[in-house]
Amino acid sequence: MxxxxxxxxxxxxxxxxxxxxxxxxxxxRLAYTALDTVLDQWRHGSSDWAPWDESVTRSRTLFARLIGAQPADITVSSSASHIISAIATALPDGATVLVPDIEFTSNVFPWAVAARVRTAPADRLAEHITPGTTAVAFSLVQSATGQVTDPAPIVEAARARGCLVIADASQACGWLPFTVQGLDAVVCAAYKWLMAPRGAAFGYLSPLLRERMRPLAANWYGAAERDSGYYGMPLRLADDARAFDLSPAWFSYVGAAPALEVLLTLxxxxxxxxxxxxxxxxxxxxxxxxxxxxxxxxxxxxxxxxxxxxxxxxxxxxxxxxxxxxxxxxxxxxxxxxxx
Missing domain, CATH: 3.90.1150.10 (Aspartate Aminotransferase, domain 1)
Incomplete structure (x- = not known):
């Protein structure tokens, strides 16, 4: 209760x-205590890493529940910008990405590296989506002013133009109820409203979006069967969002899982x-x-x-x-x- x-x-x-x-x-307190316990285990070498890794699976499942998604569509990383950079691999050459004129750079710079960036006021993004817009990326809640952006009109306009919709929920997840319906991707740095240690981040990647992405940071953690993914070829990545996982900072997820559980309980x-x-x-x-x-x-x-x-x-x-x-x-x- x-x-x-x-x-x-x-x-x-x-x-x-x-x-x-x-x-x-x-x-x-539950999250801090869990992290403190694991740090003591690390200090003394009294535990294998496998129990720590279970926190990653728990966190993935809990975050999926938080945003109304399936765990198979959730990728884990250490920062929102890394996930956005991976999403940017889905863009074709000559792509144009529309972003708000006031937007945190982690949701701007990755696009600027990969494409042409246009800006518009956050509350007028929908009307600035044109036939030449490849993707629109915005924060559900703006970090400097707290302005909340309704994704519905953006999604409607984007679908009419056939462009991708990416939402940064780093300032929203944890207090603002929403679902991934209509969105191609949602990214979230978990150290803010989700109250996790810095080093945990989550991303919802729709199945259709993943088909266009390249796992440029492919690693052992994204293997279909991790126990057989330690050495050598062939390439054998998971067929879901885990293929885009960054090898996790375990301690960050040890703190993230109980924090998410407290949040969902409240x-x-x-x-x-x-x-x-x-x-x-x-x-x-x-x-x-x-x-x-x-x-x-x-x-x-x-x-x-x-x-x-x-x-x-x-x-x-x-x-x-x-x-x-x-x-x-x-x-x-x-x-x-x-x-x-």
Whole structure:
């Protein structure tokens, strides 16, 4: 049974004032304990690596459940940009990729290396998809401003033009319920709202997209049968998304699996409601209208926030605050007191 919302913060060891999940999330105590145990095993050589690797399989299955996909369509990596670079191999010569005019570089640079890049405002991407557009890539939630992008009109316009649709969900997975329906790919760095150690990342790759991709980072972990994939030819990669796996950083997934389990137990929709309630209370107190994002940017002195014990980020010249499951109304009060 999920803990009552009033008890959520007891699942973490978060110090008051952490409002920077958009930079990195804090691990649930279960995740930190699991990682600490495995690090001790590594230190003493008291365990084989196989139990650590089971965490990768668990994490893949849990992430698939989170976004309404099948585990066979999920690839694992260490960064979102690596997965996007692999997806870029599906582009033909002379391809054009449409991206928002404000977009994190991990969802821009891989496309710029492989194709011509055009930009448009995030809320007008659909109308800028033309017959010459090969793919459109965007973030479901923009990292600097928290702007949420509805994928439905983009998917509709893209299908009419026959182009690919790739969504970066690094700032969405963990609080924003969505599914992969209509999307060719979804990538997610897991160290933010999924609260995993940095070094774990997931990607949904549709079967039709995989047919166009090349596994340029092919390795032993993507073998159809790993026990027979340690040495030599012939090439024998898995026939599903595992063919695009990067050999995993085991410890990152040891922390990822229990973090995902906690998140799914609480419920992504419930977490999203909790996060929005806190962020919108702050907006209301500051005389701003409510929004659909737990990320907000303020014209506030970062030093003043830091002096009040608020750990936030600065993006695009503004203080960026972000609320997650371990935050409480006391964090809102702390911000208000600092701004007063």
């Amino acid at each position: 999920a803990a009552a919302v009033s008890d959520w913060s007891t699942l973490w060891d978060a110090r008051p004032g952490w409002l920077n999940t958009a930079s990195y999330g804090l691990p649930p 419920g992504v929709a419930a977490v999203g409601e909790h996060n929005l309630a806190l962020a919108n209370r702050l907006r209301t107190e500051l005389g701003r209208p409510p929004s659909d994002s737990p990320i907000l940017s303020l014209d506030a002195d970062p030093a003043r926030l830091a002096a009040a014990g608020i750990r936030a980020a600065v993006r695009a010249g503004r203080a960026r605050l972000s609320f997650h499951a371990y935050n409480t109304h006391a964090d809102v009060e702390r911000v208000l007191e600092a701004l007063r």
